[in-house]
Amino acid sequence: MEVLEGTKSCHISIFLCSALLLLGVLGPIPAHGRLQIKQKPNPDNAVATARWLVSQNLWGVLSTISSELGGVPFGCRNVVSFSDGLPGEGHGIPYFYLTALDPTARDALKNMSSSLTLSEVPLGSCGKIDPENPTCAKLTLNGKLKLVDVKTPEGKFALSALFAKHAEMKNWPKEHNFQIFKLDIEHIFLIDWFGGPKPLTPYQYFNPGK
Numbered sequence: 001m002e003v004l005e006g007t008k009s010c011h012i013s014i015f016l017c018s019a020l021l022l023l024g025v026l027g028p029i030p031a032h033g034r035l036q037i038k039q040k041p042n043p044d045n046a047v048a049t050a051r052w053l054v055s056q057n058l059w060g061v062l063s064t065i066s067s068e069l070g071g072v073p074f075g076c077r078n079v080v081s082f083s084d085g086l087p088g089e090g091h092g093i094p095y096f097y098l099t100a101l102d103p104t105a106r107d108a109l110k111n112m113s114s115s116l117t118l119s120e121v122p123l124g125s126c127g128k129i130d131p132e133n134p135t136c137a138k139l140t141l142n143g144k145l146k147l148v149d150v151k152t153p154e155g156k157f158a159l160s161a162l163f164a165k166h167a168e169m170k171n172w173p174k175e176h177n178f179q180i181f182k183l184d185i186e187h188i189f190l191i192d193w194f195g196g197p198k199p200l201t202p203y204q205y206f207n208p209g210k
């Protein structure tokens with residue numbers, strides 16, 4: 001029963017998303033910061049492929065420790081928008097704009113453990129290849145989802161990075177108290193070719209070419 005109720009609360013986010021979508025439709029037409037899709041890196045270059053997936057994707061699936069499911073690891077999964085920098089200038093850290101009206105942010109405020117999953121599919125470069133095919137790249141970043149103070153230089157950077165790629169965020173309701181979160185990456189899971197996951201440390205991810 002508890003599980004069922006938890007599932008229901010998690011799905012409230014769907015309604016919230018619909019409300020936001022509607023707002024987007026009714027509000028000013030968002031000048032969506034469509035990224036120029038840069039060439040896919042060579043699959044041998046795991047760091048470049050991971051950074052490419054993060055800088056080119058506009059959204060992913062963010063999973064948190066579900067407080068509503070009694071702490072089930074990654075019991076709440078949600079489609080979220082993110083940005084790691086201005087278009088074409090990815091810095092690798094995913095920033096999010098979340099409201100505690102949604103379980104994802106509520107969970108993160110209770111337990112920061114979380115995981116962001118991205119696929120190459122939305123970028124269009126997988127063509128007709130099945131999303132599960134190893135040559136269609138996929139990335140899961142595990143770490144801590146942390147609040148970022150909007151008044152700090154990092155907060156200001158994150159906000160401009162988010163608004164540059166998600167213009168309608170600027171018009172999201174003030175009373176929903178959207179806050180900036182970032183994923184502090186601790187573990188990286190990348191598949192971009194046959195032969196299993198590529199070993200890739202956060203240090204390598206943030207220091208390409210080292």
Ligand SMILES: *[C@@H]1O[C@H](CO)[C@@H](O)[C@H](O)[C@H]1NC(C)=O
Nearest residue numbers: 065071072073110111112113
């Ligand atoms: C967060 O959740 C994980 C997985 O359930 C657990 O191992 C960890 O102890 C929790 N951390 C806190 C601060 O509650």
